[in-house]
Amino acid sequence: MNETIYRPGLEGIVAGQTSISSIADGLRYRGYPIEQLAQHSSFEEVAYLVLHGELPTQGQLDQFRNQIGQAMELPEEITATLRSIPPGVPMMDVMRTGASLLGHWDEQAQDISTEATLAKAVRLVARLPLVMCYRHRLRQGQQVVPPRKDQSLAYNILWMLRDQEPQPDHVRALDVTLILYVEHEFNASTFTARVVASTLSDLHSAVTAAIGALKGPLHGGANERVLDYLLKLRSPEEAAQWVGQALQRKERIMGFGHRVYRTGDPRAAILAPYCEQLAAQTGNQPMEAVAARIEQEVRQQKNIPPNVDYPAGRLYYYLGLAVDLYTPLFVISRTVGWSAHVLEQQAANRLIRPRARYVGAQPRDYVPLEQRRE
Numbered sequence: 001m002n003e004t005i006y007r008p009g010l011e012g013i014v015a016g017q018t019s020i021s022s023i024a025d026g027l028r029y030r031g032y033p034i035e036q037l038a039q040h041s042s043f044e045e046v047a048y049l050v051l052h053g054e055l056p057t058q059g060q061l062d063q064f065r066n067q068i069g070q071a072m073e074l075p076e077e078i079t080a081t082l083r084s085i086p087p088g089v090p091m092m093d094v095m096r097t098g099a100s101l102l103g104h105w106d107e108q109a110q111d112i113s114t115e116a117t118l119a120k121a122v123r124l125v126a127r128l129p130l131v132m133c134y135r136h137r138l139r140q141g142q143q144v145v146p147p148r149k150d151q152s153l154a155y156n157i158l159w160m161l162r163d164q165e166p167q168p169d170h171v172r173a174l175d176v177t178l179i180l181y182v183e184h185e186f187n188a189s190t191f192t193a194r195v196v197a198s199t200l201s202d203l204h205s206a207v208t209a210a211i212g213a214l215k216g217p218l219h220g221g222a223n224e225r226v227l228d229y230l231l232k233l234r235s236p237e238e239a240a241q242w243v244g245q246a247l248q249r250k251e252r253i254m255g256f257g258h259r260v261y262r263t264g265d266p267r268a269a270i271l272a273p274y275c276e277q278l279a280a281q282t283g284n285q286p287m288e289a290v291a292a293r294i295e296q297e298v299r300q301q302k303n304i305p306p307n308v309d310y311p312a313g314r315l316y317y318y319l320g321l322a323v324d325l326y327t328p329l330f331v332i333s334r335t336v337g338w339s340a341h342v343l344e345q346q347a348a349n350r351l352i353r354p355r356a357r358y359v360g361a362q363p364r365d366y367v368p369l370e371q372r373r374e
């Protein structure tokens with residue numbers, strides 16, 4: 001094999017083709033700009049677009065919404081398992097277990113045909129929010145709150161967490177984050193899902209693996225890590241000092257930077273006004289002032305803009321959500337993108353198996369044990 005190119009972290013390497021999204025000139029799902037989808041669409045409509053390739057007609061959307069609504073249920077055995085998981089287990093680990101458990105009660109689990117994979121994707125999108133919300137209620141010693149099957153996913157997430165009618169503007173803000181998190185080309189968790197799909201394994205295995213990848217703070221976990229420092233910093237002045245010290249220590253500021261977007265993540269700009277509006281409504285302007293100063297300092301000192309996780313973490317905090325639910329919300333949305341990539345991989349599959357450049361020991365012969373010196 002001739003020596004081919006090697007880039008640490010596969011940076012800039014084209015590892016496949018996709019028709020699902022593009023990030024070359026801004027982010028587009030199936031050709032539609034994310035700004036227009038965030039403004040005019042809904043998570044369910046965008047999920048249909050990403051999975052099927054076209055925007056749905058009214059009839060198709062109604063049917064899709066009904067499919068999701070009808071699938072919004074958990075077998076009692078899974079709820080019992082969620083009740084038995086030890087209290088301190090992070091919600092991302094519960095989501096990883098939940099995705100795998102859902103496969104045990106899905107009669108099509110082993111069927112990797114297109115129609116079975118699509119049907120399983122709808123069930124995962126419908127049921128993972130229940131895994132998160134039921135677990136959250138149970139770990140607080142509360143009764144689970146069943147979903148309202150005629151309502152949207154965004155509505156139901158807030159309803160199932162709180163057992164009270166959510167405010168329409170909170171539902172809308174959550175729905176926009178779910179639209180923005182749906183899909184993002186060959187990010188680490190999506191590529192993980194494609195590698196699993198390329199072996200002709202099943203959707204639950206691919207989604208479970210992808211959740212493991214998304215958990216990391218360099219990827220989806222960042223939206224929770226943002227709150228680690230925002231909850232500590234009391235003033236813009238303290239924040240400015242903290243940024244300088246962190247950068248001095250060569251630390252990565254969570255919520256900033258991106259492997260592909262070097263001049264700014266368009267999703268961050270879309271969420272910024274939602275953060276401002278919710279902060280004002282919930283008395284969180286001090287946190288917004290701290291966040292603004294941090295952004296100013298990171299841009300000035302490192303010329304690095306925020307990514308989607310920087311406003312997303314704040315927005316979820318202003319919605320009053322527990323911090324370890326933020327990356328699980330990313331999971332709920334990205335399950336659509338992961339499923340679309342599994343379908344695309346399997347439609348024109350070639351086992352994903354890159355090579356490695358060997359930099360280990362030179363060739364040598366076995367040394368019998370008695371001849372080895374301590």
Ligand code: SDX
Nearest residue numbers: 184187218219220222251252253254255256257258259307
């Ligand atoms: C997501 O890929 C996707 O599409 C992911 C995602 C999606 O929708 O799926 O967009 C979602 O994962 C967003 C990213 C969330 N992660 C974080 O917010 C974690 C903090 N960010 C960094 O770890 C970093 O920016 C990465 C991992 C996101 C990207 O890093 P790269 O491309 O590997 O860049 P790098 O680590 O090689 O850094 C290049 C330079 C370095 O400076 P020097 O050492 O050369 O002087 O930029 C600096 C880094 O120090 N840098 C940062 C920084 N990010 C990069 N410095 C401070 N804070 C940061 N956040």
